[in-house]
Amino acid sequence: MIKYTIMNEKLNFIKQLSFFNSLDSEKLNLINSMSKIITYPKNSILYYENDINNKIFFLVSGLLKVYKIDKFENEIFLYYIHKNSLISELTTLDNDTIRCFANAEFMEESVVLEVDFSEFKAEFLSKNILNNEFINEILLKTQQLHCVVNRELVFDATAKVAFSLCDDLDMFNSLKRHEVSFMLHIQPETLSRVLNKLKRSAIIDIENSNIVILNKKMLQNIYRGDA
Structure with a gap:
């Protein structure tokens, strides 16, 4: 069963993410107001490939498997996402929707922070707040994909x-x-x-x-x- 966390407890989970370490109390409360904390059970699905949503996801705790399905219905493992990480794969900031690159399944009970993408851009990125943190997370995603290429095509x-x-x-x-x-x-x-x-x-x-x-x-x- 998916569990939602009440607002007062939510702030404690947000503070566990190093992504938000530079924020003061006012900005943390702003993140709190535009987000949800959800606990997912083991083997549940966060999203499927080509799903479209308007949230960015952070893994507070737990473990997430990212994979694709080939034309023969075989699962192709890509990588794991560990706690204290950005989950979402972003390719543009020009609109408020995010198309999912692959499937994402929880390997254990996990806690996820969902943040409204439109509000996050308006209140933070457009004001040059958390931009460096955001860029660093995207670069880490790129590095993960480079590792996948090496593993599958080179090694x-x-x-x-x-x-x-x-x-x-x-x-x-x-x-x-x-x-x-x-x-x-x-x-x-x-x-x-x-x-x-x-x-x-x-x-x-x-x-x-x-x-x-x-x-x-x-x-x-x-x-x-x-x-």
Whole structure:
């Protein structure tokens, strides 16, 4: 069940987002007035590809999976969005609607801040407030997409695994091996071979099914093309 948060509690959630750290009490209350805090259950959908909305979304807590569906109805994993992050993918500020780039599904119970996009532009961006924060979030989104391109079009299986380990070891260890292989679009057997090869090379160790990085520089060299 989706849960809505009352206004007094909402402000405490807003303050958890580093995006708004530079705002004084007056501006925080302004964000409070134009937003909602919603708690979503695990496996619920925030939006589908090509949905159109007039809100920008921030993930206060929880975990969100972003993915697309190909013409054969196969799920193509893109990336995860972690807490304290902008969720929305924006391509223009010229209108008040946002077209969703992909599907977004919650992997655990999550808290989301919804902010009215039109009011946010009028009260903040048009007055050069939070512009740097907004640009930084968009640049992070661009970096995520660059990582997707590398993973899908440039990296071989070993580089995919090495990058994933360096990029988010906690996430790697929190998933089952078949979930990791699905995420990286490689076979489970291939993932097992790569991990064993990295272990034999003393780059990683495996303790109680968890990966421990022994030599991060060598691991980075694999996907940077220095190995």
